[in-house]
Amino acid sequence: MSTRRTGAVTMHEVAALAGVSIKTVSNVVNGYQYIRPATREKVEAAIAELGYQVNVSARNLRRGRTDLIGLAVPELSLPYFAELADSVIRAAEARGVTVLIEQTGSSRERELEVLSGQRRHLTDGLIFSPLALGQQDHDALQVDFPMVLLGERIFGGPADHVTMNNVEAARSATAHLLGLGRRRIAVIGAHEGEMMGSAALREKGYRQALEEAGVPFDPALLAEAGLWHRATGAEAMHRLLDAGVEIDAVFGLNDALALGALHALHARRIDVPGKIAVIGFDDIEETAYSSPTMSTVAPGREQIAQTAVDLLLARIADPDPDRPYQRVVADFTIVGRESTLGEGAPAQAAPLRTAS
Amino acid sequence: MSTRRTGAVTMHEVAALAGVSIKTVSNVVNGYQYIRPATREKVEAAIAELGYQVNVSARNLRRGRTDLIGLAVPELSLPYFAELADSVIRAAEARGVTVLIEQTGSSRERELEVLSGQRRHLTDGLIFSPLALGQQDHDALQVDFPMVLLGERIFGGPADHVTMNNVEAARSATAHLLGLGRRRIAVIGAHEGEMMGSAALREKGYRQALEEAGVPFDPALLAEAGLWHRATGAEAMHRLLDAGVEIDAVFGLNDALALGALHALHARRIDVPGKIAVIGFDDIEETAYSSPTMSTVAPGREQIAQTAVDLLLARIADPDPDRPYQRVVADFTIVGRESTLGEGAPAQAAPLRTAS
């Protein structure tokens, strides 16, 4: 039976068997340098014989630290967040810490819970990708534990940020479509009235690109979609088509929306990109395999994940609130595929990457 | 500053402020029933005033339990496992426990680590979806902590199992294609020489269906694919087509493989399902949005997740190894979509579900 289940083996027992003190066992377990080789061997033999493993709870209590960090995302069933979680877990692992994932389900209530819940006492810090929270929740964001925020939704607050340049990226995506001669570019996923969120920033970039190209902005081309899922993207696309708006391109504010739109266009037998070109945002793996393969904005997921973990660990190591909070802006690239470039476009093997 | 960062508030301080003993605070915190309302209020007021939160590490040490369960999966970037993790997290949450995800990267070494690693001392039990481990690792699976195994790869061993009827499900999927008049059905994702894994079982079901229909088995129709990713599925499809094998249908042993095959067929301008019909396995959300939408086997993910969590919690509550280990077989359904039924097929809104 288990060392844990049945009268767990403790350092005391190891010490007794090895004929040393408990402290020496602790030193061996923690890789303390100055131990006589003979002693070390005795202890290691005892550990092996008894199958001893440290009691993490006791260590955590004593150290006041768990080496566990939280990652709060809307849902793992959204591919972008699943891929992000994958990257964060790998980055954390490389640095010797473990990730505890929390799903907020995009609900404001759950996001507030994440900031105040019991689970904060199990982790040393939090990487938080909020969706529903906004400027109005400024107070709730005044947390007293190390936190790194992902995305540009929230400013201020005592937290480091890892963001991307949403405006610039959206401008590039739109410019990509404009450069291909498209003039009636629909936007799917707009959030009316929003000021700070990704939707607002990406719409802003879209408008900037139009303006630079001298193409008039037409509000009829904006389709709302609260949740950025495939289903809502498909619905929005159908609404636009039903409304009879003239369209020659679609900019999905994330890939799920764009893939939903692609699905809707397929269902209506509308040629992509012949009649309507489509571009998304996030570069989830699925975009390299859709039919047609889908152009998108690659936000540098690995860089975001690694930077977030590094910033968080630095903040955990030195939580001093007077140390300035950082804001890191990740790079992005435009990935051109069939949904905008047509059938001759490079396949997933060698995506055309337009540095921005 | 934080209750945690700076001299955390303890029960002692709460007790002092409320004018009660520390035990009474503990009782209030843990929802003990027999407390005078007046006392409870005093304590709650003190808790609120000081912003007290229990120290989870101390509680865990004392209780000898963390209310944390592990979930070991190959990779979250594989949609099936991301969706499974989502379901497991929800199921666990509903039962008051938290899930700690571990990625094994499908490597045998990492899978063995999961069974022996330090992290096992942080969790009360483990839900494990092994991929690389097999019958030869029988010894490593003789673990001394509560474990639930997902999938049919491993038998024996002191663990509860949640599996699906892979043979029967694959037989149904193949029968679905045969029922549509297909006779040259390729299989993508075969593992030559494997006896117990999903690949072997699903191939077995495929053969059974052929035999029942009186269609001869042709080894040339089997395409190997070690990793069940989109990329390997696409490669395998290309190999089959390059070999000039006559094919009128494809059975991808999981959805990623089938989606990769779909991608390859699209790249070669081969009509699906006109020329080749395609069916997958797993029913990931992506299959309802691909072009064409893809038929697949739905393995009852929610049921699997909930059952796994329930079995694990039962085993944690009563780890007695003499209590018989259970094996639960989840239900499945065949979801018919455009990739086999053609353009008139029901869309994702109302999938045709053939009960099996």
Add this chain to the structure above:
DNA sequence: TTGTAGGCGTTATCAG
């Protein structure tokens, strides 16, 4: 280089 003492914050026990 190794040993001893004490406490991290909580919960269980058992009186009262």
Add this chain to the structure above:
DNA sequence: CTGATAACGCCTACAA
């Protein structure tokens, strides 16, 4: 219904 007290197993001093 509430209080005092003793562990839970480890690690940080400090001493030897």
